[in-house]
Amino acid sequence: MRTDQCKLLIIGAGPGGYVCGIRAGRLGVDTIVVEAAKPGGTCLNIGCIPSKALIHAADEFARARAFADENELGIRSQDAKIDLARTIAWKDGIVDRLTAGVSGLLKKAKCRFLAGRATIIDGKTVDVTTADGLVRIRTETLVIATGSAPFELPMLPFGGNVISSTEALSLDAVPARLAVVGGGYIGLEIGTAMAKLGARVTIVEAADRILPQYDAELTKPVSARLAELGVSVHLSAKAIGIAPDDEALRVATPDGETTVQADKILVTVGRRPATQNFGLEDLSLRMNGDFIEIDDRCATSMRGVYAIGDVTGEPMLAHRAMAQGNMVAEIVAGERRSWDKRAMPAVCFTDPEIVVVGDLPDRVPGAKVTSFPFGANGRALTMERSDGLLRIVSDPNSELVLGIQAVGVGASELAGEFALAIEMAATLTDIADTIHAHPTLGETVQEAALKGLGRNLHI
Amino acid sequence: MVTLSMKLPDVGEGVTEAELVEWHVKVGDVIREDDILAAVMTDKATVEIPSVHSGRITWMAGDIGDIIAVGSDLALIETDGPAAAETSPAAEPVAAETATEESSGPTAPEPVAASPGDAASPEPESLRALPVGTAPLASPAVRASARDRDIDLYRVRGSGPAGRISLADLDEAANGRQDYGSTPRRMQRQGETKVNIVGMRRKIAERMSIANSRIPHITVVEEIDATSMEELRAKLNAARGDKPKLTILPFVVAALTKAFVDHPEMNARFDDEAGVVTRFAPAHLGIATMTEAGLVVPVLRHAEALGLFDVASEIARLSDAARQGKATRDELTGSTFTITSLGPLGAIATTPIINHPEVAILGINKMAIRPMWDGSQFVPRRMMNISASFDHRVIDGWDAAVFVQRIKSLLESPALIFVED
Numbered sequence: 001m002r003t004d005q006c007k008l009l010i011i012g013a014g015p016g017g018y019v020c021g022i023r024a025g026r027l028g029v030d031t032i033v034v035e036a037a038k039p040g041g042t043c044l045n046i047g048c049i050p051s052k053a054l055i056h057a058a059d060e061f062a063r064a065r066a067f068a069d070e071n072e073l074g075i076r077s078q079d080a081k082i083d084l085a086r087t088i089a090w091k092d093g094i095v096d097r098l099t100a101g102v103s104g105l106l107k108k109a110k111c112r113f114l115a116g117r118a119t120i121i122d123g124k125t126v127d128v129t130t131a132d133g134l135v136r137i138r139t140e141t142l143v144i145a146t147g148s149a150p151f152e153l154p155m156l157p158f159g160g161n162v163i164s165s166t167e168a169l170s171l172d173a174v175p176a177r178l179a180v181v182g183g184g185y186i187g188l189e190i191g192t193a194m195a196k197l198g199a200r201v202t203i204v205e206a207a208d209r210i211l212p213q214y215d216a217e218l219t220k221p222v223s224a225r226l227a228e229l230g231v232s233v234h235l236s237a238k239a240i241g242i243a244p245d246d247e248a249l250r251v252a253t254p255d256g257e258t259t260v261q262a263d264k265i266l267v268t269v270g271r272r273p274a275t276q277n278f279g280l281e282d283l284s285l286r287m288n289g290d291f292i293e294i295d296d297r298c299a300t301s302m303r304g305v306y307a308i309g310d311v312t313g314e315p316m317l318a319h320r321a322m323a324q325g326n327m328v329a330e331i332v333a334g335e336r337r338s339w340d341k342r343a344m345p346a347v348c349f350t351d352p353e354i355v356v357v358g359d360l361p362d363r364v365p366g367a368k369v370t371s372f373p374f375g376a377n378g379r380a381l382t383m384e385r386s387d388g389l390l391r392i393v394s395d396p397n398s399e400l401v402l403g404i405q406a407v408g409v410g411a412s413e414l415a416g417e418f419a420l421a422i423e424m425a426a427t428l429t430d431i432a433d434t435i436h437a438h439p440t441l442g443e444t445v446q447e448a449a450l451k452g453l454g455r456n457l458h459i
Numbered sequence: 460m461v462t463l464s465m466k467l468p469d470v471g472e473g474v475t476e477a478e479l480v481e482w483h484v485k486v487g488d489v490i491r492e493d494d495i496l497a498a499v500m501t502d503k504a505t506v507e508i509p510s511v512h513s514g515r516i517t518w519m520a521g522d523i524g525d526i527i528a529v530g531s532d533l534a535l536i537e538t539d540g541p542a543a544a545e546t547s548p549a550a551e552p553v554a555a556e557t558a559t560e561e562s563s564g565p566t567a568p569e570p571v572a573a574s575p576g577d578a579a580s581p582e583p584e585s586l587r588a589l590p591v592g593t594a595p596l597a598s599p600a601v602r603a604s605a606r607d608r609d610i611d612l613y614r615v616r617g618s619g620p621a622g623r624i625s626l627a628d629l630d631e632a633a634n635g636r637q638d639y640g641s642t643p644r645r646m647q648r649q650g651e652t653k654v655n656i657v658g659m660r661r662k663i664a665e666r667m668s669i670a671n672s673r674i675p676h677i678t679v680v681e682e683i684d685a686t687s688m689e690e691l692r693a694k695l696n697a698a699r700g701d702k703p704k705l706t707i708l709p710f711v712v713a714a715l716t717k718a719f720v721d722h723p724e725m726n727a728r729f730d731d732e733a734g735v736v737t738r739f740a741p742a743h744l745g746i747a748t749m750t751e752a753g754l755v756v757p758v759l760r761h762a763e764a765l766g767l768f769d770v771a772s773e774i775a776r777l778s779d780a781a782r783q784g785k786a787t788r789d790e791l792t793g794s795t796f797t798i799t800s801l802g803p804l805g806a807i808a809t810t811p812i813i814n815h816p817e818v819a820i821l822g823i824n825k826m827a828i829r830p831m832w833d834g835s836q837f838v839p840r841r842m843m844n845i846s847a848s849f850d851h852r853v854i855d856g857w858d859a860a861v862f863v864q865r866i867k868s869l870l871e872s873p874a875l876i877f878v879e880d
Contacts, residue, residue, distance in 0.1 A: 275707050336606055337606075340602055342594070392676075395621070396623035397650050397651075398620070398622070399620065399621060400596065400621040423598065423599055423622065424598045424599075425596035425597060425598065425619075425623045427623075428618070429618045429620065
């Protein structure tokens with residue numbers, strides 16, 4: 001057995017792990033990142049990036065198809081066709097470019113990358129099974145960044161026609177009929193894309209509405225668009241298994257059991273942290289449910305062992321993992337850091353997109369809530385989309401902005417301003433008195449702030 | 460299975476409506492006959508309403524603070540018994556599922572079937588109440604700078620909007636121009652809380668408004684040397700056996716009932732609409748009493764006929780009853796003059812508000828040993844002030860002053876109280 005040693009060992013090269021590696025390397029910390037698959041983790045390889053590539057392709061295809069018919073823009077084209085295998089190859093090209101980029105960045109930061117499967121021996125020792133054999137690494141500090149995996153339903157185990165998001169993003173043909181179990185953001189994103197690619201999509205959600213963690217005001221435009229796209233949505237419905245002929249999903253609804261014909265059944269009912277089968281249990285870390293318990297420095301209950309990203313709990317978001325990884329690298333390098341983030345943006349790349357930052361209105365009784373419709377925004381209209389709204393939640397006494405949410409076309413690109421406003425402790429006046437370029441969707445932020453101050457202009 | 464209506468019963472003579480102050484049940488509860496449904500409040504007394512039916516509550520008449528008319532539906536109760544004549548026409552037999560939604564408003568209720576239980580309903584999350592969190596407001600750059608300079612942001616005063624801390628504020632703190640380090644930062648308090656004035660508090664508010672808006676008050680404050688009274692009280696208390704301990708209140712009561720003989724105009728009620736002052740021979744003294752729910756005034760009846768210890772035990776009994784909310788309507792009405800005393804919190808002087816429609820009120824202030832000039836030297840005396848308010852429409856300042864002087868002389872020489880004229 002070969003042996004090696006380092007100051008910082010990171011298990012997992014997802015957004016949390018690789019950012020931690022790059023930052024630590026730049027700070028001169030002798031760092032090794034261990035990864036069993038390609039660098040980039042779920043996000044780059046089978047998550048955020050591939051799904052956005054698919055959504056883009058689906059949007060382009062839907063547009064092209066729309067031009068085959070009479071339309072307001074006066075554009076006509078021939079019948080549109082899609083070769084999904086080629087689309088997927090294009091997507092894989094982007095993923096390869098990005099993962100190669102991560103490898104390059106790690107290298108440039110003088111952070112060593114070790115391809116192989118890690119097994120924790122103790123808090124300072126990790127065995128890595130590589131192509132060249134077993135390597136035992138001694139480290140001063142250990143960071144667990146192993147991420148999460150799709151949650152599997154016992155009555156719908158993955159395999160055959162039952163697929164997770166991973167397989168759904170690598171299909172070589174559009175399924176004629178797709179059933180999606182779980183109306184959360186992953187199911188809705190992939191389900192919407194598949195519908196635009198021509199699949200007949202049915203969504204089965206156990207709660208009484210889609211995206212149940214958000215309020216109805218935000219989800220209504222998405223529901224409306226799903227209906228336009230011909231996606232059927234079963235609410236208060238539970239998937240209970242596969243029909244014997246393997247071609248349908250059995251669903252329990254309030255009105256009794258029914259079946260949904262499906263060539264593929266996509267199960268997106270959440271993700272569970274990857275905390276098993278690599279020796280983590282032997283550390284007996286204090287847990288918080290299924291997650292590893294951490295303090296405000298991402299330290300676990302064992303000295304010298306940190307955890308970042310999805311293994312540390314909700315929200316399971318790449319940018320949260322990145323910020324945690326960055327912070328832990330600086331802590332390991334001897335800097336004083338603790339988690340003091342105020343804003344955690346969350347984006348659903350549904351149609352239209354939903355962005356949520358800070359407090360939702362129903363979380364802060366007594367807060368001032370002002371909204372501005374996308375239908376009153378010139379830029380939105382030139383994009384042929386008037387559905388959606390932007391909403392600011394603020395403290396009526398101090399004007400302090402507590403939350404900003406939006407649902408609308410292109411809303412995801414506004415997430416940065418929302419988060420900046422809350423992180424900077426902006427007030428309504430700060431936003432209202434900042435010139436927002438015309439004509440842009442961002443004007444809706446300024447307009448909502450103006451409205452909150454009683455200085456409405458375009459509404 | 461039939462639904463019976465439980466009507467608000469007659470809760471007192473002349474009472475046509477009452478305010479709901481407490482529900483003892485909720486929709487869906489199974490109750491038995493005589494179980495308490497609700498408490499309502501009339502002018503003075505809180506009355507508990509027992510159910511006359513057994514069964515399951517399907518509808519309730521309103522929320523705390525609502526006024527309910529006597530004879531109107533207070534609650535609907537679904538029973539197993541045979542149909543009775545009393546069945547409310549609005550209520551139809553309901554399905555096995557009982558209503559879980561609280562009906563509101565006084566309209567005739569339709570029992571609502573509960574929606575089937577849905578396991579997917581999200582768990583309740585803790586709500587964040589305004590005012591917003593106590594975390595110091597600062598941009599990431601300011602936070603980073605504070606961290607690097609080892610400045611605790613909780614101790615820095617923010618000069619920006621909403622109390623936001625700027626880099627300049629950090630500099631001031633670091634250079635000692637702010638009182639950084641000595642005390643935690645004084646957060647600006649934000650926000651306001653609305654408190655619904657219901658129940659007893661609403662009654663108090665209404666009565667105080669009437670008293671203060673209709674009665675032009677004149678208040679006379681006088682100083683009393685209570686040394687003799689205190690000596691007498693100490694002796695009586697030392698020899699009291701198993702009688703209740705005397706406070707100064709029984710002496711004040713005795714002085715008042717004695718003074719009323721010469722000043723019947725003070726023990727009176729003024730009906731200003733009729734233009735009639737009614738003077739009373741009996742001294743029914745209201746004793747202002749603080750309870751958890753607010754101020755109540757139980758009445759010491761025929762105080763003129765009670766001895767010192769009788770007064771002490773009766774006041775103790777009445778105030779206990781008032782504090783426990785057990786005082787009856789009779790014990791809370793009919794006073795002819797009111798005494799208010801805050802004991803050790805009695806302050807130097809107060810401006811008591813008359814218990815409408817009475818014409819005068821006596822406030823007892825705090826007792827303290829003060830140096831008094833006896834003509835050749837300062838001597839320590841137990842001094843106490845009294846603050847008496849009078850309805851100036853029917854009592855002139857002169858009469859008020861004479862009355863106060865009479866009380867003063869009786870309390871300063873308590874033997875006078877007990878000498879038969």
